[in-house]
Amino acid sequence: MSIVAQAPWWARGVIYQIYPRSFQDSNGDGVGDLAGIAARLDYVAGLGVDAIWLSPIFPSPMADFGYDVADYCGIEPMFGDFAAFDTLLADAHARGLKVLLDFVPNHTSDQHAWFRESRSARDNPKRDWYIWRDPAPDGGPPNNWISDFGGSSWEWDEASGQYYLHAFLKSQPDLNWRNPDLRAAMMDVLRFWLDRGVDGFRIDVLWHIVKAADLPDNPVNPDWTPNRTERDRLIQHHSTDQPEAHEIAAEFRALADQYGERVLIGEIFLPNDRHARWFGTVERPEVHMPFNFQLIENAWNAAVLRDVIADYEASLPAHGWPNWVFGSHDAPRIAARVGEPQARVAAMLLLTLRGTPTLYQGDEIGIGEVVIPADRVRDPQELRQPGLGIGRDRSRTPIPWDASPFAGFSTVEPWLPLNADWPTRNVAAQDRDPSSLLTLYRALLSLRRGQPALSIGDMVLVAGDDDVLAYERRHDDVRLxxxxxxxxxxRALILPADAIVMEVLASTLPARTLADVLAPDEGLVLRLASVR
Known part of the structure; x- marks a missing residue:
């Protein structure tokens, strides 16, 4: 068996994130759904990806668009029902696509049956499933913690005379993972979906799930400035990344491993040294991949990215596998950040680095900046902290499939505006254009699938001219x-001293003949031959 076949699918594959509300509406309500995703699976499979990750599809009041879960073992009626989910799962598997769900373990909706019970009385058996505390001596919140969406992390409950903790909206109370019954119930949630046949989970805000036992004040951030979010006034030292959380991650992993090649991807925003701890150890592994957001968080600059790549690779434990992400439902669009010409270069970077790439829906057609009129803003983070440029609606706009009314996404006005250039920037138009970004993505994904050097090979950073980021991928005697x-x-095309170019395998430009100069905004994949 080849080493490519031996590598787990999630190490050699590519993940495609789908935001269900915005992928395809099948019933004319302006909101995407499971049947719509199923109807577009041929497109997804045709890209050449290996798995789809669905943002939350569970019953929810949608205060935070599904990240406020009211029932972990159900389907939100807006998206369909279990029959629709089972059809999607079977159809995806029939096309060779894995299906990952978004698991939200830090908090529930305040409409979840667990929280209703917890709130009903101090002596209710589920009271301790959430984090309740008496007021501070002055009658105020128990500590100084700040919600990620602004304001205190504590909400007063008049009926029971205590505060409950919420790291996000007040309608998203935090669960108490120190309670063994809660912990067992959440393990049952994972077991429910694994038994149903899902291939893994992206685990939302994993580093948040345990808090310091005595809930001390968080330290003040001396570097905070008013143009940053209110949350950043404090350093989240006691409210995130607690040692006990690693034991829970290891328990998640032990369960997943009982089901074969399932994958756990943890959402972790931490410096490299703390980020790497979430791989766990060989003896007690944790998540397969802590999500790596550094391509989003750092400047689009060759020298900066070279250091980012080198430092990240150096931080990985021997048993750790890298991963990269350039876009998500929370981050500004790639094309909006770096411009359309560089979005092509970004595609080549994402799909040729060592590690598992995650591609976000719509980036493959270069959706750029989408202006959301004030009366159509839906994101609670933007509504609570306007003017900071942190709104996430701009990344969640519907996919434009064609030039028909409402871009083929729906038969009515979608829940968020389409990108303004949707009549020309849509999947159908790019599908017909051999020089389009979509065509480039398909070519790069095909190349990655056919070249073990790109999927599982080693990587070595090499010297390049100014503005040039260069690296080799190697497997057996293949050098790319x-x-x-x-x-x-x-810029000059600088080759390793011991190599000559045998072939141009890919270019971000429509046509390319070998030369000793890199064109502006150009990326190349070259096959090398070693010389002595």
Missing amino acids: LIVLNLGSQS
Whole structure:
């Protein structure tokens, strides 16, 4: 058996994130759904990806668009029912696609039956399933913690005379993972979906799930400035990344491993040294991949990204597998951040780095900045902290499939506005254009699938000209050189001293003949031959 076949699917594959509300509406209500996703699976499979990750599809009041879960073992009627889910799962598997769900363990909706019970009385058996505390001596909140969405992390409950903790909206009370009954119930949730046949989970805000036992004040951030979110006034030292959370992650992993090649991807926003701890150890592994957001968080600059890649690779334990993400339902669009020409270079970077890439829906057609009129803002984070540029609606707009009314997404006005250029920037238009970004993505995904050097090979950073990020991918005797011009000026093509170019395997430009100069905004994948 080849080493490619031996590697787990999640290490050699590519994950495609679907935001269900915005992928395809099948019933004319302006909101995407499971049947709509199923109807577009041929498109997804045709891209050349290996798995789809669905943002939450569970019953929810939608205060935070599904990240406020009211029932972990149900389907939100807006998206369909279990029959629709089972059809989607079977149809995806029939096309060779894995299906990952979004597991939200830190908090529930305040409409969840567990919280209704917990809130009903101090002596209710589920009271301790959430984090309740008496007021501080002055009658105020128990500590100084700040919600990620602004304001205190504590909400007063008049009926029971205590505060409950919420790291996000007040309608998203935090669960108490120190309670063994809660912990067992959440393990049963994972077991429910694994038994149903899902292939793994992306675990939302995993580093949040345990808090310091005595809930001390968080330290003040001396570097905070008013143009940053209110949350950043404090350093979340006691409210996140507690040692006990790793024991829970290891328990998740032990359960997943009972089901074969399932994958757990943890959402972790931490510095490299703390981020790497979430792999666990060989003896007690935790998540397969702590999500790596550094391509989103750092400047689009060759020198900066070279250091980011080197530092991240150096931080990985020997048993750790890297991963990269450039876009998500929370982050500004790639094309909006770096411009359309560089979005092509970004595609090549994402799909040729060592590790598992996650591609976010719509980035493959270069959806850029989408202006959301004030009266159509839906994101609670933006509504609570306007003017900071942190709104997430701009990344959640519907996919434009074609130039028909409402872009083929729906038969009515979608829940969020379409990108303004949707009549020309849509899947159908790019599908017909051999020079489109969509065509480039398909070509790069095909190349990655056919070249073990790109999927599981080693990586070595090499020298490049100014504005050029360059690295080799190697497997057996195959050497591939990736050179990316992150600038708008031509740059020299610098080859390793012991190599010559045998073939141009891919270019971000429509046509390419070998030369010793990189064009502006150009990326190349070159097959090398070693010379002595």
